Amino acid sequence: MTSPLRAVRRLAGATALVTALTSCTLLNATPEVPKDWHPRGSVSALVAFAPGGGSDRSARVMAQGLNELDGGYHVNVENKEGGSGAVGWAGFLAEEGNGNALLVAEGALNTLPLVYDVPFTYKSFTPLMMFAQDSRIVVARKDSPYKTCPDVARAAREKRVVTGSSGKTGADALVIGKFKKQGGKFGVVPYGSTGEVLTGLLGKQIDIAPSSASSAKPYLQSGDMKALCTMTAKRYDDPVLGKVPTAKEQGLDAEVTLWRGVFAPAGIDDVQRRYWIRSLERAMRSKAYHEYLKADMLTPAHRSGPEFAAYLKRYDARVKEDLK
Incomplete structure (x- = not known):
């Protein structure tokens, strides 16, 4: 039969163990993102292609529009080229959960995984905003x-x-x-x-x-x-x-669209996702954005969050058929 003293000692030990485990869990827990979250300091905008190309120009225009908002942060475009986009996009996987990181990408994010064995698809990232469409x-x-x-x-x-x-x-x-x-x-x-x-x-x-x-x-x-x-x-x-007539006007069922858009890493908080969508919507009102559309002869687009995600799903099915 267990003595009352031994039972008290066991209870005290169990309580101490629970307290220690709880403290450990709290130390390792991810801090809750405040409802008034906004980025501070430097925000990276990754481009998976070399400076000077279409993706780079679009990233710099969107970065300029965001920086003009004076939100207490500065967006810096970072080029990480190689492998037709594979190097940069694979590297962006490491930013999971980081609200201070953006990715400016285009339609090859759908087609690259269809041609090469890469560790990502468009689903690996959080869609924020589709801001333009290109064609050929x-x-x-x-x-x-x-x-x-x-x-x-x-x-x-x-x-x-x-x-x-x-x-x-x-x-x-x-x-x-x-x-x-x-x-x-x-x-x-x-x-x-x-x-x-x-x-x-x-x-x-x-x-x-x-x-x-x-x-x-x-x-x-x-x-x-x-x-x-x-x-x-x-x-x-x-x-x-x-x-110049379209291919469809000439009797060919041939239309090609290249989307351009902004993503965040996977695993960001919904507060952070909503913040960036609102900010990108404001950035798309900038003079630089409209001049960019005109100079590059692009079609303006505005699909945010779930609407952008739904578009990407449809686009993915279409390009799979085109590249068969």
Whole structure:
């Protein structure tokens, strides 16, 4: 039979153990995010591509818009290039739970995991805001026998048509996928950027080239190239490019969209997510943002939070079909 003294000692020991375990749990617990949370100091905005490209420009515009809000923090763009975006996006996984980190990404975040074995998908991050949409225009040299995109599709059924591509996972790859679905043979020469693709076209290394509208426009104005079609839903609102018919107008079921948007790491608090969505909405009112849309000939977009997530799910299903 246990003596009363021994029972008291056991109870005291058990109480001490519970107290110690509780203290340990509290020490290791993640502090609750206050309801009035806002970032302080330096906020990183990661771009998984080199400075000077489309993703880098979009990140710097969004960072400028956020910094103009004077919210007590400063957004710094950080470039971590390599592996067609894989290096930067894989590195961003380590920011899980960090409300002071942002990621500016684009459609290749959907397509890259379809082509390469990478440790992430678009679902690995928290979607905040889709702020723009890009597409592609298909061009050829001024002396090319092709006048339209259906001309290219028909020619590819009889002989190999060579095109350039600035990557296996971006908008260029989606354009090529649309052509391949028409049947025919296509050869693809890889390049590091849209500028290099267009240089290759002028140098007669390739027959046709998908390009961003802003990159192709000067060559169309100079007469060195001609436009075959756009892959947009409707024609560009532009004196030069507005004359170019869409692929759909020409009878091809071919539309290509490249989204641009901002993410936070996985595991952030809902308070932090809402803060960044509100701030990005305000940043999209800036003069720099609207000048950027005009200069890069982009379509404005505004899909935030759950709406952006739903769009990404639909987009992912669509590009899986395009890249089959």
